[in-house]
Amino acid sequence: MMSLIRVLPEDIINRIAAGEVVENPASVVKELVENSLDAQSSQIRVEIFAGGQQLIRIIDNGVGMGQDDAILSLERHATSKIRKFDDLFTLESMGFRGEALAAIASVSKMSITTALENSIGTQIEVEGGKILRVSPSARKKGTTIEVRSLFYNVPARKKFQKSSAINGAEVLRLITTFSLAYPHIAFELFHNDELVFSTSDTSKDDFKNALESRVCTILGEEVTSSSYFVDFTEDGYVLKGYIGNPLSTRHNRSGQYLFVHQRAVVSPLISYAVRDGFGTRLAEQRHPIYVIHLEIPKALIDVNVHPQKKEVRFRDENIMKQKVEKAIKQALGQKETSFIQRPIADIDFTAFSSFPGKSLSSNYIISSKPEVMSPQQTQFVLPRAQMQVVGLYKNYLFIEGASVADRISLPDRPNLSDVLIIVDLAAAFAQVLFTSLFTDSEKIGVQALLLPLSLQFSEIDASIVENHSKLFEELGIFLHATSKNSYMIDKAPALLEMDELSPLVYEIVDELRSFGKATSISQERKREIAMRASLSAKTHKRSFTQEEAVELFEKLLTTDSPYHCPQGKPTITGVYPHDIAESFFRRKKS
Structure with a gap:
């Protein structure tokens, strides 16, 4: 009797994996930019056409890859981030599963052009997850990845994609978030050959001034000029960033950015802790504006809660909440007389x-x-x-x-x-x-x-x-x-x-x-x-x-x-x- 259970072909496995990793153009940009950040890039340029449906191009000046690594990067679970299981709990890189490039390549027409310093570059062309050709290429140190015709071979997924304008807006929101997470890295975003976002050069600024420049660009001068800088260190917990004036609030949490070890995450615990730190200064049903960078001992945090690492778990939530509240209260207390309710x-x-x-x-x-x-x-x-x-x-x-x-x-x-x-x-x-x-x-x-x-x-x-x-x-x-x-x-x-x-x-x-x-x-x-x-x-x-x-x-x-x-x-x-x-x-x- 023929067995009813069989092992799926590799191309189907990759497409299934792509369903989790690749939801829309913004998710593709996210994975590729994170790779650029892990490659120690100081300049990242993002280009999209038709909201990313036609083309996504990421250009960085990172360390680049040799030919063997470039080819291997297209294999599932091929990664330079992990050597042993315990590495999962001490990760400093953005990605670590080694699925992104393989998943993206399986639902698009991709090309990778990359080079190490003082080396001949490599260009790889991939279609539907299959490598078509590998050839030498002239390129300076760094990597360029082009993703064309996203979901061309997955009509069901392509059918339910949003409009170009909405996809473009999601990519813009993503890049602005990255620029707040990495205030010393230069970002550019082009949509249909038009520059829609760029950051000033902050590579020589200290963290406070670099972040202030980014906050001003993204949240506006009015928010920045009346905000408070938070600089708190206690028992291995480090919290830095800007919080808005209690009178400059929003009716939702759209002005709240939280980064844990430079990774953008969502944490209701931190959100409530910040609000409690403001206390009665906030009006009812209003939410404070903040851009907060948090660093804590890696043994006290788990980033493997969410498949896309959008959430984190703290080992001791009560201590975490107390530290955040204390940091906010201290920052507000330093300039208590600068606002009047x-x-x-x-x-x-x-x-x-x-x-x-x-x-x-x-x-x-x-x-x-x-x-x-x-x-x-x-x-x-x-x-x-x-x-x-x-x-x-x-x-x-x-x-x-x-x-x-x-x-x-x-x-x-x-x-x-x-x-x-x-x-x-x-x-x-x-x-x-x-x-x-x-x-x-x-x-x-x-x-x-x-x-x-x-x-x-x-x-x-x-x-x-x-x-x-x-x-x-x-x-x-x-x-x-x-x-x-x-x-x-x-x-x-x-x-x-x-x-x-x-x-x-x-x-x-x-x-x-x-x-x-x-x-x-x-x-x-x-x-x-x-x-x-x-x-x-x-x-x-x-x-x-x-x-x-x-x-x-x-x-x-x-x-x-x-x-x-x-x-x-x-x-x-x-x-x-x-x-x-x-x-x-x-x-x-x-």
Whole structure:
């Protein structure tokens, strides 16, 4: 009887391995750049065409390879990094499994041109994992690897690749991360023959200045100028890098870079430790910006947790967390007086017979009927809808239900005649802003700024703003360049206050990074941007006068979904008198 189990051919084994190592063009670039770093390169140039689908070319000035090693590098599990099992726990190189080149070669058309110093170079051409020819080549010390027609022989994988713009954006994000991990190495990235990213020469700078230069290039001068340098050493733990000002935060972790022995990793433990180090300086639902390099004794860390080495495991997590918290607190403590937290004043129940700097609209009249909430409180009525505003407390507006019964309906409160309506103004503002941003600019209500707002961007973000200027105008934000990486906002949505404008723009740019250089944005993408902007506005601690609160409520009722904010939380609710009575442990007798 013929055996049903058989050993797979080598070419199929390589393609299966490629499924784990080679997910997209960015994963190919990652593996090849890591090889260049392990080869002690000081200059690495990356060229891609069509997001890397057509061509990926990596050029370095590393030590290079001789012909025998170059040929052997295409074999699976051929590596110069490991000699014995214990080497796995003391690795200093980026890669070690010896699978990358073989896996990439199996799903592409590859050429390797490499040379040792003062030696004749070697060129190897490979197609689908099979070596076609080996020939001598003239080249200076270093290696050039070209990967063409990625996934040409794996149609199923090729079919599900993302667009060139998105793939290009992922490669850009990858190279910027490498440049932060290795601040003394020069990087260049070209996409379709256009230079999209390059670093200045920092080879002679000390670590602090070299990293500062990279942080400025990638995160922008505004972040860098107000950041804090961390320099902490204790019990073999070394932590260096930059942390952002507690007032310069993001609503996600996109501004957080962690490197353990120069390897970019993700660690929730470290992320929470940094946040705990900031303590109460951070606003709720905001995340600090940081670029942190961490070195600890190799015996206390395991990098073999994740197949792509994106995660690490610490032997003693409690000690690790304590060290990071202490380092952050020390760095912030050295410049504690360089920033001032702005407290948000509470707004009590109050009578609003007039408003500072603004007369009450003639659409409102003063009711002579006194209110239980305050003997002195004045009540406002809109004749059009007879809306009776009871009062304002913090960011909540209170309205008599009977006065708006013909304009709103609450499923759990069918009879509004005896209901106190409560409007969550933060959620209402998020819904109104989302609706405005998700429409044409003519409907947004744009106003010229009395004092134009100046914004500083990193080189990458400045190019994003330039490429998406039309989108910003559709969102009611009009920017123009004033100098390199500097923009001025002349007009903005009337809904927004000045201190809300710059965080909103930075949030939009943060979202646009994933789109690459695509200049046209689908409605679904635009909806995502509006959603993110509204969330940012919702978390911003904004206060309202009673007149502004009433106006906001009126605008809320004109939206398509006035009862929920874009994140699905209610904007309007109501309470019966007996709901209030129950809080005092008494119920009205029936």
